[in-house]
Amino acid sequence: MSDYVTLREPYAARRQQSDADFLGMYVFLATEAMLFGALMCLTFMYRAEHPQASALAARQMQLWIGAANTGILLTSSLFVALGVQAAREGGRRMTAGMLGAAMALGVLFLALKGAEYGLDYKDGLMPVVGHPSPVREGPAGLFIDLYFIATALHALHMAIGLAVLGTTAALVLRGAKQLPQQAVVVEMSGLYWHFVDVVWVFLFPLFYLARG
Amino acid sequence: MSRQTLTLVGVWAALMALLAITVGATFGPFGAWKPAINLAVAFCKAGLIFWVFMHLREQRGVARVIALAFLLWLSILMGLTLADVLSR
Numbered sequence: 001m002s003d004y005v006t007l008r009e010p011y012a013a014r015r016q017q018s019d020a021d022f023l024g025m026y027v028f029l030a031t032e033a034m035l036f037g038a039l040m041c042l043t044f045m046y047r048a049e050h051p052q053a054s055a056l057a058a059r060q061m062q063l064w065i066g067a068a069n070t071g072i073l074l075t076s077s078l079f080v081a082l083g084v085q086a087a088r089e090g091g092r093r094m095t096a097g098m099l100g101a102a103m104a105l106g107v108l109f110l111a112l113k114g115a116e117y118g119l120d121y122k123d124g125l126m127p128v129v130g131h132p133s134p135v136r137e138g139p140a141g142l143f144i145d146l147y148f149i150a151t152a153l154h155a156l157h158m159a160i161g162l163a164v165l166g167t168t169a170a171l172v173l174r175g176a177k178q179l180p181q182q183a184v185v186v187e188m189s190g191l192y193w194h195f196v197d198v199v200w201v202f203l204f205p206l207f208y209l210a211r212g
Numbered sequence: 213m214s215r216q217t218l219t220l221v222g223v224w225a226a227l228m229a230l231l232a233i234t235v236g237a238t239f240g241p242f243g244a245w246k247p248a249i250n251l252a253v254a255f256c257k258a259g260l261i262f263w264v265f266m267h268l269r270e271q272r273g274v275a276r277v278i279a280l281a282f283l284l285w286l287s288i289l290m291g292l293t294l295a296d297v298l299s300r
Contacts, residue, residue: 022267022275030282037286041293047247048297067235071228074257078224081265085216187267194265201257205250209238212246 002088006181018184025188029195032157036199039150043206046143053139055212060125060135061147065116066208069109070200076105077197080165080190087186090179092172095186099169102193106162113155120148147207154203157196164189223264230257 002014011017047054083098120126124133125144136144168189171177177185213221234253237246262268268276 019272019275022271023278026275026279030279030285033282034285034289037282037289041286041290044290045293045297048294063235063238067231070231074224074227074231077227077261077265078220081220081223082217085220191266194261197265198258198261201261202254205234205247205254209234209246209250211238 002180004090004180005184006178021184021188022191025191029191032195032199036150036153036202039146039153040202040206043143043146043150046139046146047210050139050143051212054143054210056135057140057143057147058207058210058212060120060123060133060144061208062116062119063208063211065112065119066204069112070204072105072109072112073197073200076102076109077194079105080193084183084186084190087172087179087183092175092179095179096169096173099165099172099186099189103162103165103169106158106165106193110155110158110162113151150203150207154196154199157199161193161196164192219264223260227257227260230260 005014005018007014007017011020079098079102083095083102086094086098117126121130124131125136127136127141127145127148135141168177168186172179172186179186230253234250237249237253240246242249262279266279268279271279
């Protein structure tokens with residue numbers, strides 16, 4: 001384990017402390033995986049029950065916005081990973097800069113998602129609001145609702161992730177967190193961001209690519 | 213570029229290639245295999261992100277098992293649910 005890490009109470013060794021840090025975060029992320037996993041299970045079930053209606057609904061979605069957003073998120077994850085590496089090397093400005101770049105891509109993701117919801121509204125895909133499109137009649141409507149629930153819940157996690165990265169970058173930049181001694185703060189924020197990325201990696205094929 | 217940086221950029225390039233494959237397969241003549249291809253690609257992407265970006269490769273055995281234990285619970289949830297739906 002890295003010698004630069006400050007050993008805290010109640011740990012006897014740096015390796016033990018690092019294990020505890022990572023285990024805690026992995027267990028928290030597992031609970032998030034169960035939250036999204038239940039939604040994904042429901043969607044799998046619905047696709048199996050109504051294959052044609054699900055494919056019809058999926059063809060209404062903005063495939064290219066979804067694909068662009070996947071690329072944007074994967075790239076933001078690279079910047080977060082580079083930020084963690086910089087933190088371990090003690091580069092304060094480099095770390096904050098990398099996290100800032102990831103945040104800019106995260107904001108771009110949310111902006112595209114918002115524009116996409118605007119197009120969905122125009123197409124009459126949204127539940128309750130707007131003039132409902134004929135596609136919403138029958139079982140396709142519920143698949144579209146599942147898409148909105150899953151992507152909105154993911155967008156909420158993106159917003160939380162942006163707040164986490166922003167706070168981390170500010171703490172690092174102000175020197176409130178010392179690098180590389182407290183690089184664990186950047187590592188844990190990074191884990192959350194990567195996890196939200198993994199969720200999208202599954203949501204994208206589950207909804208946008210279910211075109212039949 | 214250092215070796216670590218090169219690894220991270222390499223993983224990113226692989227992730228982008230997998231994205232191209234999964235979108236490309238949607239327009240290919242793969243019929244009923246498309247969901248399987250898409251799911252396989254998603255697992256490859258998630259595997260790369262977990263192993264490298266989420267530091268699983270730096271962890272010891274027990275941390276890896278705990279980090280991936282949710283897969284067991286999810287497979288029980290999905291297995292039992294889909295066993296019902298698909299066998300009706």
